[in-house]
Amino acid sequence: MSKITISAVVAFLLILAVVPFSRAALNAHYYDQTCPQAESIIFQTIRNASIYDPKVPARLLRMFFHDCFIRGCDASLLLDSTPGNKAEKDGPPNVSVRSFYVIDDAKTKLEKACPRTVSCSDVLAIAARDVVAMSRGPWWHVLKGRKDGRVSKANETINLPSPFSNTTTLIQSFAKRGLNVKDLVTLSGGHTLGFSHCSSFSARLQNSTDTSINSEFAMSLRKKCPLHNKDRNAGEFLDSTSAKFDNDYYKRITMGKGVFGSDQALYGDDRTKSIVDSYAKDEKRFFTEFAASMVKLGNVGVIEDGEIRVKCSIVN
Numbered sequence: 001m002s003k004i005t006i007s008a009v010v011a012f013l014l015i016l017a018v019v020p021f022s023r024a025a026l027n028a029h030y031y032d033q034t035c036p037q038a039e040s041i042i043f044q045t046i047r048n049a050s051i052y053d054p055k056v057p058a059r060l061l062r063m064f065f066h067d068c069f070i071r072g073c074d075a076s077l078l079l080d081s082t083p084g085n086k087a088e089k090d091g092p093p094n095v096s097v098r099s100f101y102v103i104d105d106a107k108t109k110l111e112k113a114c115p116r117t118v119s120c121s122d123v124l125a126i127a128a129r130d131v132v133a134m135s136r137g138p139w140w141h142v143l144k145g146r147k148d149g150r151v152s153k154a155n156e157t158i159n160l161p162s163p164f165s166n167t168t169t170l171i172q173s174f175a176k177r178g179l180n181v182k183d184l185v186t187l188s189g190g191h192t193l194g195f196s197h198c199s200s201f202s203a204r205l206q207n208s209t210d211t212s213i214n215s216e217f218a219m220s221l222r223k224k225c226p227l228h229n230k231d232r233n234a235g236e237f238l239d240s241t242s243a244k245f246d247n248d249y250y251k252r253i254t255m256g257k258g259v260f261g262s263d264q265a266l267y268g269d270d271r272t273k274s275i276v277d278s279y280a281k282d283e284k285r286f287f288t289e290f291a292a293s294m295v296k297l298g299n300v301g302v303i304e305d306g307e308i309r310v311k312c313s314i315v316n
């Protein structure tokens with residue numbers, strides 16, 4: 001071997017050692033030969049479901065994030081609990097993971113069209129892109145070829161970042177998955193869609209020393225989430241245009257109107273503040289970066305030695 005080849009091999013091995021997760025090579029054309037209609041089947045199922053239930057887009061976007069952060073993007077979140085095992089979907093923050101039936105419906109149709117070909121983790125990655133595009137956000141090519149995992153544990157959901165986290169903790173949580181500070185700020189923009197229950201932010205409202213929150217906004221949240229709240233479904237939308245994917249989330253953070261402590265914290269830290277400002281000013285830039293960061297999120301912890309699950313809620 002020449003010197004150059006050897007140093008190239010060494011460099012390659014070094015890269016392998018540094019990359020936090022073994023990455024199966026994903027590909028935008030993965031199903032071109034084996035299931036060319038996969039993406040249109042998924043899109044139609046999701047569009048139909050979203051017409052019947054407008055909460056579906058936000059739920060599927062959050063589902064993808066949640067899945068990728070625990071054990072990587074391996075559809076572990078889609079598995080049901082079994083008599084011997086409590087699964088992720090029954091773990092602590094489960095009030096907010098819903099609408100699994102939409103992914104299951106898409107998968108049933110895919111099994112008819114191209115049996116045992118399209119993984120549940122790829123269905124979820126495509127669905128997350130489609131709900132963003134459908135909500136008038138950006139569109140991107142989804143890389144595919146993920147395999148589905150066989151393990152799902154409720155207690156591992158404690159490793160999700162919390163809405164009470166400070167920026168340092170959020171940065172660390174993302175870094176563990178190979179995502180940088182910009183990815184953190186950019187992907188937090190997913191909160192342009194959807195809703196939160198009071199329990200995820202009401203502790204902030206009782207904190208009189210927290211000056212990061214706009215006082216009128218705090219008052220309106222206190223009305224929705226009174227101290228002895230009996231309504232488990234009460235809560236607030238995460239930005240003022242919760243069905244439209246736009247940069248309103250960032251504009252609101254600059255005004256002290258972020259719903260979660262973790263959202264607002266991004267504007268109180270020098271490492272993240274200028275990125276928030278740039279997205280609040282420039283929606284196009286946010287869209288471009290969001291697409292890029294979603295592709296990175298979709299690479300987290302992708303596995304090679306999994307299976308193509310036949311039914312997304314149970315292992316083969």
Ligand code: HEM
Nearest residue numbers: 058061062065096161162163187190194195196197200262
């Ligand atoms: C930065 C760390 C993050 C934290 C701490 C966080 C936390 C939360 C919490 C607590 C909720 C509300 C749960 C509830 O009470 O119902 C929520 C909702 C949501 N999150 Fe995040 N999240 C984070 C990042 C992300 C990312 C990266 C995405 C997607 C790209 C995302 C998308 C969503 C969406 C769409 C909803 C609304 C769900 C619905 O309306 O049903 N989040 N998030």
Ligand SMILES: *[C@@H]1O[C@H](CO)[C@@H](O)[C@H](O)[C@H]1NC(C)=O
Nearest residue numbers: 044045048049050052053105
């Ligand atoms: C559309 O969604 C509704 C509600 O989930 C469902 O009952 C119906 O079967 C769906 N239709 C198609 C063609 O998927």
Ligand SMILES: *[C@@H]1O[C@H](CO)[C@@H](O)[C@H](O)[C@H]1NC(C)=O
Nearest residue numbers: 089090091092093094095154
């Ligand atoms: C959510 O978690 C609770 C407590 O762990 C559990 O009792 C419940 O069955 C889970 N599932 C749903 C859909 O609420």
Ligand SMILES: *[C@@H]1O[C@H](CO)[C@@H](O)[C@H](O)[C@H]1NC(C)=O
Nearest residue numbers: 085153154155156157158159
């Ligand atoms: C979850 O529980 C298993 C045992 O059932 C344990 O081995 C594992 O360390 C726990 N994980 C976390 C994150 O607590």
Ligand SMILES: *[C@@H]1O[C@H](CO)[C@@H](O)[C@H](O)[C@H]1NC(C)=O
Nearest residue numbers: 164165166167168169170269
């Ligand atoms: C951030 O939160 C962590 C965990 O709660 C804590 O240990 C740390 O001191 C906090 N950092 C700052 C700068 O507040």
Ligand SMILES: *[C@@H]1O[C@H](CO)[C@@H](O)[C@H](O)[C@H]1NC(C)=O
Nearest residue numbers: 203204207208209210211212
């Ligand atoms: C209240 O807010 C202050 C300032 O943001 C923060 O340092 C403190 O940890 C908060 N206290 C609680 C109990 O959340």
